[in-house]
Amino acid sequence: MLTEQFIASISAQTKANTGVTKDAGIFVHEFQPLAAQRHVFKKSASAQNGLAVSSSHVFAAQDGKAVVHVYSRDKGNQEAVIPFPERIRSIALAAKDSVLLLGTESGRVLAWEMCSGRLVSTSTSHLQPVTALAVDPTSSFFLSGSPDAMIHVWALPAILSFSPDTSRSPVHTLSTHRGPISSIVCGHSATSANIAISTSEDKSAIVWDYQNGQLLRTYLLPELPQALTLDPADRAFFLAYGDGSLQTVDFYDDMQKTASTDTLRDAASSHRPIQPSPKTRFNAESQKLGAALSLSLSWDGQTLISGHATGKIAVWDTAKGNYVSTVTNLPGPVTNLEFLEPIGFPAASEPTFKMQTVVKPKQDSGVSSGNALVPPNYTLTMQLNGQLRRPAISATEAVTKRSAFEEALVHPSFPQAMLDASLAELATWNAPSTSGAGIAPAADFLSLEDTAGTGDMQGMSNTNEVQELKKQLASLQRVxxxxxKQLSELREEKEYLLSEERKRSQSAQSKAKAKNNLADGSTSDVEMSNNTSGESESSDDDSSSDGESEAAPSE
Incomplete structure (x- = not known):
């Protein structure tokens, strides 16, 4: 059965609610098939754009603090409290939920690899705090917005690079807005034609081709936008206003839907502002919902939910543009609202890895190492799920070539080339060094004996552990x-079988040749007998003709 849930967070508890656990700040609510509250997380108060949810964890940046709370969805409790050097104003997940981006008070973005604990910082490009973050579906780019009215486009692979020469500056800067940036969302396309939408307090919404840094369309809004969400098919976006009303902005109206070209990318109308029709705005004045602070759209795009300053979460029908119901009433302003991934699809793909616990961040040490290699203290902590992906085998299509590592993993035995390379490497372990005169032979790093000059075992105090390792090494050497030995025997057997096959082939060839020679000899004998009989017949004919010639004169 298909199950759909959403998660909501409040900034602070402003009213008493006996139906909600004390100090609860994050709420997991089931939307369908049965509308009910499923779980709560305590001790959290997050501002707008301060909540991020993965399949295993919930991250909440605390309002006005330099702290991020980490909650485990599997265990249902708080896992860690992560302090940072400065206040965190916005967060977003990237790279299949393995990297958490954090917008800081000083105007830079931190990238935290949660599987390794590596923490990388961008350059300080914003003049004010980073209050909005958005990541594209491929995690190749992310956008950051600030009250300085600037939007920066960053390349995430360059930010996470180990090379010290890689630039950690923005790829593009989008500076058309004239007011603080309130929200940014990215489209759902994985191509280079993907779009992004930003809203600002200058009462405008702009559609961007962020990969090229181009402005596509400008919309003039009737009020200050408080929240923004995008249609799953990138056909329209939805806005929330301070008076509690919502509005739908369709990229392709009735006239544009009949056009043969993509009017959204028409260069002639890119600098022509458009004012959405008042008919696309809808409200529920009788419900007294209060200012709308957050929005989220269901996976099919049919249902819109909005979080309000009164703590109410309302449900709207996007097709009809009207109010449906109020699903819950939380004890504080609903600052963040997000639909979770639906559960219950029959052919749903499982994630390739899972983080059981996050690794607390530590300052990146690979940037200052002077090279582009992975630093020696870099360690990943994750759990792989399922089996390795194996390509389909077809009798009519060419099989995709696999790497040596994949070949060794799925092959019944190690490939011969890898064994030869390993034997060659083993032979060099105990080979004498030729780098210079007077240099001692290279030490065997598999040896556990304490040798002079190396001092490998000087720090080991547990003799029993050393003896156990020696036994394991001896067992591995015997294996x-x-x-x-088995490989040598198999090679000898292979050579013997090949030689026998060659002998059998040569014998068959000799017999065939002899048979051909016999056939040629019998053919020549027949020809000789035919020639002899022909000569005898010709001699008889000659004698008879001579007799006739002699009898003629006697007459």
């Missing part, structure tokens, strides 16, 4: 010798 290695046995494996090499």
């Amino acid at each position: 290695q010798k046995l494996t090499f």
